[in-house]
Structures are given as C-alpha cells and as structure tokens.
Amino acid sequence: MKRLKERYCFDEIEKKWQDKWATEGLYRVKEDLDKEKYYCLEMFPYPSGNLHMGHVRNYSIGDVVARFKTMNGFNVLHPMGWDAFGLPAENAAIKNKIPPAEWTLSNIDNMRSQLQSMGISYDWEREVATCLPDYYKWTQWLFLQLYHNGLAYKKKSHVNWCPSCATVLANEQVVEGGCERCGTAVDKKALEQWFFKITDYAQELLDSLQDIPGWPEKVKIMQKNWIGRSEGAEIVFTAQKTQEKMPVFTTRPDTVYGVTYMVLAPEHPMVEELIAGTEYENAVWEFIKKVQQMSDIDRTSTETEKEGIFTGAYVINPLNQEKVPIWVANYVLYEYGTGAVMGVPAHDERDFAFAKKYDLPIHIVIQPENEELKVEKMTDAYTEEGLMINSGPFDGISNKEGIRKVADYLAEIGSGGPRITYRLRDWLISRQRYWGAPIPIVYCEKCGVVPVPEEELPIRLPLDVEFQPTGESPLNHIPDFLHTTCPRCGGAARRETDTMDTFVCSSWYFLRYTDPKNDKEAFGKGSVNYWMNVDQYIGGVEHAILHLMYARFFMKALSDFGLVDKREPFQNLLTQGMVLKDGTKMSKSKGNVVSPEEIIKKYGADTARLFILFAAPPERDLEWSDQGVEGCYRFLNRVWRLVYSYGEELKNPGQEGKETLAGEDKELRRLVHTTIKRVTDDIEQRFNFNTAISAIMELVNGLYHYREKEEQNISLVKEAVETLIVLLAPFAPHFAEELWEVTDHQGSVHCLSWPQYDEEALVADEVEIVLQINGKVRDRVKVPANLSRQELEKVALSLEKAQAAVAGKKIKKVISVPDKLVNIVV
C-alpha cells in the first residue's frame, strides 16, 4: 500500500493530480475510427474574469457525462474555450484605460486557471478564443460564405437601437422593449445594416425540431413560438385614389366580407401618397410623429390605448367591391405581414374595440349555429366558429371551410391567395462597436459593395485604439483601418467599420473544436464529420432562443454549402437551472454571491462539485447551502476513513468464493451491485446525479455497518471498496484517483471501464411484502422472493391481521402483486 495518509488533504491531492493529468495528457483526444465517438459540450463562457457558481454547475455536470462516457468506452471530445468578444471589454477599457484585448486575455488566463483548479477533463489543446485572429479569420470566412450564397445582405431598416450600449440590437436581443443586456428602453433608428437571412430557414427550423427528441420540450416550444408560423391568406385590396395594390395578411380570410375599414402601420410608405395634398395631411403627419416618439415599450404594450386616424382615402375590397376607409393606427406593426391590416370588428377583439372607439361600422359575417348575433347587442367580437353569412357565394358554409375556400378563390381571381407568415425576422448582425469580428466588406466608389477576398483574411482589429462610444464604430476613427484599396479595381475604398454580433462567433465554435489548429480551413471535413453532432450540449436555459436558434441556422446553412453533413448541431440538450442563494439569483447587488474560488480553497474542488451535483437534479434551480457543502465534505472524509481503516488488509484479501455467500455477506454483495445499477441508470438515463450520489452514500453506510461484524469477508470488502472508488470517479475525480493509487492500483482510475453489475447478485432471497386491507397498509411480512400470486395470497391470508380483518366478512377480491403486496378487499 502506497502512503495512505490518515487525513484527507484535498489541496495536496488536487494539485498533484491536476499536474499529473496535464503532463500525461490524460484528456487529450484524437479521431479514432475504431471507437465510437461522443461529443460532450458545455456552453463556453464569456471571460468576465471570474468563474461563478453557474459555471461550476454547468461544467461539473458536463464533466460527469464526459468521464462516464469515457469509462464506457467512448472516444470523448470534451473541449473548452472563450466567447471572448463583446461589450464588457470595451466598457472596462473606457473605465480602466486597458485595451480590450489585454483585458480579455488576462481574464481568460485567470478563468482558465480557475477552471483547471476544478479538475475538469478538458482537452486544453483544443482551446479556442473567438477574439483571436486565428479564430475570427474563419468567422469572417463564414460571413463571406453566407454572403456569396445570398444569406448575408445589407438593407436600410428601422432597427432597435440601445442608447446606452450605443449600438443596434437583433430582434431577439430586445426583451420587453428593453435592451437584453442593460434594460435600457430601445429606440428605433433607420440605419443601413447587415442581416443574415435566417427567415429562409424558418420552416426548416420549425420542422426539424422533430428531429431533436433529445431537447427539452420547453425549449422547443419557445423556439416554435419565436418562429411563429401563421397560416392564412394574403388579400390584395386596391387604393381607390392611386389604384395601387394594398396587400394585407390575415388568418381569417373567411371574414373578408365583414371588412369595414383598413389600417396601415404609421411607417407604411403608402401613407404619404394617400394623404399628399389633402385636408388630412397635417393631422395624419402629426399622429405619425406622435406614435414614433413613443418608446417601443409603450408602443407595443397591450395596455396602450389603440389609437388611429382616418387618412381620407379608401380601398376597394376585391371580393365585394365595397369601398372602406383607410386608417393609420399605432397597433399595426410595419415589420410583420405586409404592414397593413383589414379591420373586421365583428370577429376580431382588437378591431371591435377600435371600431367602437371611432364609431366604425360593424358587419356580422359569421353566425354561430345556436344563437343569432345582433350588432346592437354585441359587447364583444365573436371569434368562434360558425356559418358564413352576408358573404356572397360563400353563404352557408362553415367558416372553417371558408378559410380555405376564400383563400383559393382569391388566388383564382388574382387578388392574393393562401400565405404563410412567420414572426421570425432576419438576424441583424451589425454592431457599431470595436470589440468584435470586423465584417469583411469594402466599399468602393466605383464597384460598390465588395467582399474581401478570402486570401486577405483575417481583417485584423487594430489593437492600439482610443475610443469612446459615440454611436458609430470606433473603427471609423482609425484611418489605417478605414482606408484601403478596392480588391476589385484597386481604387480608393473604405472598409466596413461595423463588427459582427458576438452570437455569430458562438454559432460555429463547436465546429472549430473538432479541428482547432487548422490554418487552412475553418475545420477539416473529416474532423467535423467524425465528431459532429454534439451528442450532449449543456448550458443555461437563457440561451433557449438566441444562441440555440442561431447555431441551428448556421448548421443548416453550412450544410447547404457542403461544409458539414449534419443539419442539426446538438443532438441532446440539457438546460441546467440557476444557482440561488436565499431563494434568489446570486448577484453582486444583493450581496449573496458565493465565490467558487473560496469554496474550492476551503473544501477543495471535489467537495464543491459533489455538493452542486447532489443538492438538486440538474434541470432544477439549486439552493446554495454552506451546511450542505459541509455535509459533502464530511462524506468524502467518511469514505477516506473507511478506506484507511481497512488499510493493509485489502492487500491480502484471501480467496473466498462468491457462490457460497450467505447472510450479511450476500447482502453486502447485493448492495454493491444494486449500487452499480442505480448509479449507472441515474447517470445514463436520467442525468439525476443527486440520486446517483445518494446511492453511493448508501453503499458507504452499508460498508460501515458491515465493518461492525466480527467475521468479515475481506475479498468482498475489497470488491466493494474498489467499486465505491470507481463509482465516485466522475463526481470527485481527484479524490477517487488518489484512493485508487493508494489502494495499490496501477494506472488512472479514469481510464478504467465502468463497472458492470451482476444480474444474479441483484436478486434478493427474501422480500418484504405489504399486506393491505381495502388499500390500507396493515402489515408487512418477509417472504421468499418470487412467490407466485397464489402462494402469496395464501401467506397473506394466514396472517393474523388478515384473519382479523376478514373475520365474519366476505372477501370481495384479493389483488396480489408478486414481490410487492397483497391487497384484500372486504
């Protein structure tokens, strides 16, 4: 036995093994076609400088999975890196006068060493940082691929502007009308910006949610709602004055005969022509101005009163040639559908309220079957099903059928037809910031927009920069960067100075990990197709829409470009819950932050990991408890003492047959094997690490009891202790490794095969069954295992309690479940 110390000195042990694992390259992996691969990935962090408990949880979960899969014979890819571009670096630079690159890189160094102190099985040789040129070169290259395939385009549009961050935001980054980062109310600005055409993939992003059964239903529902597919029809009205077509989108074409007005969004370009030179012109302009001054929060709130104004113009309904007035109103969104809406007050809540307010006519065109609607009596819109009336040739058919028939008819007469609309908008990727990947585009006076040739990549970020957020990219003020020559004609040209949204960088990092050092390609096809998909992805649910949807989009696009074979990046997704303290999220402002560094210093990484895995199942929120940590620390010490107390004995266990075991010996062996089964199932099938750990604790308790015995089967104890150490390995890797070594074993515990349980050892000779009378537990009795129903009933009926219960009564029914219970109904 190698120096087995009496006390568990975690600090010594953890340092020792971390160094050893690193020197030996224990966690380095390469492609190996003889082994089945497994790609285990945790969301890479933003290098804020310090690890927080959320990271500890995320990476502890991932490490259990990675180690478990390795021990089960898989070739496991388990990489880590840094989502290293982004605003905080610029803010820190302004505040502390440190260049963003320097600040970020030193944060990375600090966080890397914190991560390494956790002893996670990363292949550090595959580390990537999105802010380094050898990475963002390929982000730029991928931008060009999207550009050449028509998926990256520039357009002027009303975009979300965060005045505090001084940059634009993607639609997804606006939360309740505020900036997702800082909460500031966003404004609308008309700017020329770059977009990725994610809407081209709207339908596939929706459909292929079915191809990822390993994702939580909740996340898929969130994505589904975000994509917001809506089936309906386009109906083309015609402006009476200009004869211009005015299409609307509606999900209720069956109510088209009930249209009594038309509403345009204030931004709708047709408004100007309609009111030009009329008596309504000034009033309408004033109204539009007023609406546009409202913040997005106010404007999109359901609380906000619906307001509108008549334009003085009319449109013709293509189905009944009726002339209806055109209004402009604050509740119509220019970005959705066609920016114009038909008003059917009788059958739409919102239209009803609007019509009542402005005294617009209400025409009933859907009649419920068992009552008769009367306009005068209506207090609400009727939005349920019914039969179509006042609808010309469609009278008498059900409105459900009408939806289809009217749409088809519209197509026939050339005034629209069936349409599908999505809520999803294209992804705005331009950011007016310095610390991001430059967009590889050049503007030439002669040639216009010119993509940078691939050989010229990367377009490097200049590193010596003085800047303040001004609302335009700081790169605008760096002449060396700004001025260039046109790659096409050689003339003077100007670089694009906006940088890319950091979500672009994180939309493909999992591909780079498969081939991180490649300086010829973003990733080699062989590597990427060997490792992809990610088998298990683990991270916070806050990325349910943004990151996870963008990454899916990238994968599909890259697959269409022939760069990858798969169309979904993440086969299985685990969304872990938050780490709470005193019932709320840890935050500096609440002063309830527990620092991982301090916990690791005080108890060691193994205890920290064990606690965070034990305190709750991974998907649920976890309440931090200092006493709970203490408990896990005690448990490891308890294991240590157990092994120590057997000491030399385990070296010479003697040979005792396992076939002849009886009594407590047999029970101990059964405990060992049921524990293997429980731990294996809990990790593999349910990711319930909390119950896996409690099973291990029960094994330890069992061993303590067995130790009280006078006569012990030491070979059995050896099996139990070895199993215990191996089962602990994924949870407390340093601890297990040390005990493995000091119990006289060669090689790393982490390279062992995961223990298999012996089915036969699981079988108990005796089982306790329950006697119920009328479904209530009345007694418990031990019987031999595997008794038949009849035998079980016989035993049960012979029991005193049963006799007493049936005395003088008729037995109505006896239900017996072998090895479980007998229920006597009287």
Place this chain on the structure above:
RNA sequence: GCCCGAGUGGCGGAAUUGGCAGACGCACAGGACUUAAAAUCCUGCGAGACUUAAAUCUCGUGCCGGUUCGACCCCGGCCUCGGGCACCA
C-alpha cells in the same frame, strides 16, 4: 391575456411502469468516546391520539372533486409561485 414548468417534513430533495410517502443529505435531539470540547461512531427525527412501554389507530404530497382494490403519480376544475411570449392581424 396566451403558452410552458413547479408545488412533498424545520430545509435541499427521493419515490424510475398506478403498489410501503419522506431514500440520501442538512438541521435538531439523545447516547458512546474524551478531563473537556471539537471531530468521529451509534440511535432517533411528518403531525396528532392513546399508552408506563411495546404496540395500535387517525390524518398527511397546494385546494376541491373524479377514476381505481390502491393515486405524490391518471382525469376535470381551481389557487399560488417561477419561466417564456405578448397589439403578430
């Protein structure tokens, strides 16, 4: 408003297929060891009734009802909390 989740002892949680509710841990209490304390080891620990005690009984998984021999689990209706979306035509 709509769409998801969740609700179990003093606390975190367990009960995997409808079959012993409360595994495991924390906290607490008692005992052993110790001059003493800490640490450790052992025992107890949902509420209530009765009892010297053992035992026994009743109630108990947010609330109300249902299905079933049997419900934390399935069904219907509510309440509370958390999350997502929110004038999407």
